[in-house]
Structures are given as C-alpha cells and as structure tokens.
Amino acid sequence: MRNIILLIQKYRNFLFFLFLxxxxxxxxxxxxxxxxxxxxxxxxxxxxxxLLNYQSSLFSYFSLREVNNxxxxxxxxxxxxxxxxxxxxGKKFIxxxxxxxxKNFLFKEVNIVxxxxxxxxxxxxxxxxxxxxVVPKMGLIGTKGVIGIVTNVTKNYATVRPxxxxxxxxxxxxxxxxxxxxxxWIPEKNNFNSVYVNNIPIYTKVHExxxxxxxxxxxxxxxxxxxxRVISISKNIEDQTLDIELKLEENFSSLKIGxxxxxxxxxxxxxxxxxx
Amino acid sequence: xxxxxxxxAWFLGLIIFQIFVIDAIDLxxxxxxxxxxxxxxxxxxxxxSTTVFQLLIIAFFLGMITDIFxxxxxxxxxxxxxITYLKPTFLYSITSTEDIExxxxxxxxxxxxxxxxxxxxxxxxxxxxxxxxxEQFSFQNLFTLLxxxxxxxxxxxxxxxxxxxxxxxxx
Numbered sequence: 001m002r003n004i005i006l007l008i009q010k011y012r013n014f015l016f017f018l019f020l021x022x023x024x025x026x027x028x029x030x031x032x033x034x035x036x037x038x039x040x041x042x043x044x045x046x047x048x049x050x051l052l053n054y055q056s057s058l059f060s061y062f063s064l065r066e067v068n069n070x071x072x073x074x075x076x077x078x079x080x081x082x083x084x085x086x087x088x089x090g091k092k093f094i095x096x097x098x099x100x101x102x103k104n105f106l107f108k109e110v111n112i113v114x115x116x117x118x119x120x121x122x123x124x125x126x127x128x129x130x131x132x133x134v135v136p137k138m139g140l141i142g143t144k145g146v147i148g149i150v151t152n153v154t155k156n157y158a159t160v161r162p163x164x165x166x167x168x169x170x171x172x173x174x175x176x177x178x179x180x181x182x183x184x185w186i187p188e189k190n191n192f193n194s195v196y197v198n199n200i201p202i203y204t205k206v207h208e209x210x211x212x213x214x215x216x217x218x219x220x221x222x223x224x225x226x227x228x229r230v231i232s233i234s235k236n237i238e239d240q241t242l243d244i245e246l247k248l249e250e251n252f253s254s255l256k257i258g259x260x261x262x263x264x265x266x267x268x269x270x271x272x273x274x275x276x
Numbered sequence: 277x278x279x280x281x282x283x284x285a286w287f288l289g290l291i292i293f294q295i296f297v298i299d300a301i302d303l304x305x306x307x308x309x310x311x312x313x314x315x316x317x318x319x320x321x322x323x324x325s326t327t328v329f330q331l332l333i334i335a336f337f338l339g340m341i342t343d344i345f346x347x348x349x350x351x352x353x354x355x356x357x358x359i360t361y362l363k364p365t366f367l368y369s370i371t372s373t374e375d376i377e378x379x380x381x382x383x384x385x386x387x388x389x390x391x392x393x394x395x396x397x398x399x400x401x402x403x404x405x406x407x408x409x410x411e412q413f414s415f416q417n418l419f420t421l422l423x424x425x426x427x428x429x430x431x432x433x434x435x436x437x438x439x440x441x442x443x444x445x446x447x
Contacts, residue, residue, distance in 0.1 A: 012329075013328040013329060013332070013361075014361075016329060016332055017328075017332055017357060017360075017361045020332055020333075020335075020336045020353075020357050021354060021357050021358070023336075023353075024336075024339070024350045024353035024354040024357060025350065025354060026350070027343075027349045027350030027353070028349065028350030028351055028354060028410075029350075048344060048345050051296075052345075055296055055300070059300075116299075116346075116347070117307070118307035118308055118310075118311055119311065119346070119347075119348075120411045120412065121347070121348075123347045187412075188412070188416060188417045188420070191305055191308055192307075193305075253302055253304065253307070254302075
C-alpha cells in the first residue's frame, strides 16, 4: 500500500496530466450530441455570444454600403413578388388576395452576429432565439442563396450550421433538368466559396453556369432557392455519376443578414416523412 | 508567482487577441492557410520555477475558454496540455539545463532571438501539427497539412514577436 502511494506521489504530475487530457478527450468526442455542450459550452451562450455581438456591432459600420445595396435588391425582389401574387385556379380563373389561401412559408430577418468560414467545422450565430420563435431545424437563407440550418437555440441567440460545414447535407435539384443530387462540402478540397454535388446520373445534361436550387423536399427551404452555379464537371465512370463543383451564390466571408424560414405545415409534412 | 497581475493581464489579453483579432482577420481564399493559434505563448513563457501542476491547471482553463469561443470543445485543451507537459523536452533539446535562470520569463529579451525562434518555433509547429491532425482526424493530404502548420507557425511567431516588442518593457 505504501509503495502504491509513493508511486502515485512520484508520478503525480503525469497522472494529473493524464486526467486533464482524458477530460479534454471526453469533451472532444462527446461534443456533437451533448446537451451541456450545446447549452452552456458553445459560443452561443450568453457571455461569449454577447461579446461577439458587441464585436459585430462595432464592425458592422464598415460594410453598411454593401448591406444597403443587398437590401435594396432584396426589396425589389420582394416587391415584385407581392405585387404579382396571384393564385391560379383551374385554367381560367385567377384569384388574388384570397383569405383562404394560406401562406406556406414565413420569413424573419435576422442579423448574423458571428460567422466562421476558415475553420474545419464552421458555425454561425444569429441574434434571434427561442424568444423570437426560433426552433432547431429551421432554414436560413441569405439575400442571394441558402446559408444553413439552425442547430441550437438559446433565449436570445441561435447557432446555425452553414453549407460550409462537413456535417451539412441537403438534397438539391439541377434547375434545368430537375435531376436530384446530394450537396457535400469537403473541407480538404473546398474553400468557403465552393461545394460539391454527388449522385447526379451521368446522362444528365449539365453545363457550366447552370444553377442548382433547393428541392423543398424536407420543408426546410422553399423550392427553388439558389445554391450555386456550376464551375466544373467531371465524369465518374465507376459509379456512373457526375462529380460537379459549384460556386456558392452566397459569399460566406461577408455574411451580415439572413432570413429565417418558418414552414407553417412542417408538422404535417414530418408525419409523411416519418411514414416513408 | 503565477497569480500576479501581469500574468492575469497576459492571460486575458492573449485570449482576446486570439479571438477578436486573429480569428477575425479575413484573407479571402488564403484564410485557410492563415489561422495561427498563439495562446500557447502564455504557457511557454512561464518561468522555469513554476510547477508543472500549476501549469497544467492554467493550461486546462486557457484551452477551455478558447475552445468555447471557437466552437472546438476539447481540441485546444488537448493540444495545450500536451505542449505544457512536453515544454521541458522542447526547451532542453535546444539548450543545456544551466543556460537559463530559473526565475526569468522566457521571452525574446531574456533568452535571445535564436533560442526564442528555435524553442517557440519547434513547440508551436508541434502545436499546429497536432491541432490540424486531430481536427481532420485522418492522415489524408498530409503534405498540405504540413504546409499549413509551417505557414501558421511562421505567422504566429511573427505575431508573437510583434506582441513582445510592444508590450514587454526592456531593461
């Protein structure tokens, strides 16, 4: 017994080192699905998010001009949509401003408080939380295209997993041929403005500068939101698929504003998705 | 003594500089290669009379705070603890035991530029290499990884040189 205590005393630094190291490893590998990690030890907790919010409010003045331009373009687009909002019923009738017609998607504008784009697993923080009705698995779109999906919500802030994160996955459509593909961001090969599309059949006619858009299949985004345009195509003979590289529409290095997407029929849709 | 005012200021200052200045620098496409981590300087510069036990505790909290801000829980902590434990190995592989006094801080003015570059360079290179390896968790693209570590080591050395010339008063 005495020898054991002497041994522990002799190697106490090493043992303490091992203890702390295993604590760090425990955090590292239990981090992805851990309640405590998401609620207290991530950058959306009140202290660090508050500091990052302060930083963003300091630096947001420097890019007001670009943000204004983006907002003006967005305004024009929205105005066009609201003015032309007609619902076609049958072949002849056009109804407008119908009270029975329920809106499928609602949008809420948010500021992006902190954005990462040069790390391996990037994350964003937005300044809306459970108080504003944000729930996990809501989509976030920007002024030009898709940004990401909400993963974690606290009272006033929420964390968003952007497209440029290896854990982000989405089924997307080729705009011209309606071919389905899988979106994938590979950190070793892509930087913050490119992304890969897999599983497009080899006979699909894809050209450069074609757009890829969201499919709307899981109800997270509306159908037809742009994701990116094709910059290179290569054929994968073994799998009989095309490997396509996209240039993302949204510039992830200068994200300032975004729009949260709320699907009014999400619960109803989830029943069908589960049923499959 | 590790709890003196100067040390606390360096502790907070390095974290703030790391998160709000270095991580906020945007170099466009090249940002992938520019993500130096300089918090290890706090551990490496401590006097030789500081016990390993104290250093390990400090390293744990330093790494944890940085991790919480950068959303990489446990990653910086792991590498920083490793660096803390291997600090004597790095130091005594480039210099003999009697060369450096026990109660001086290991900054550029006290140990000289050559020893500073060798000691901090080798340990920071090890830091970045281990960090990127664990982050990626595979040996793919090893050459790119080495290149990234090298570039980040050089840039962090430059940042540290700048910080020391600005904030440490010479006698």
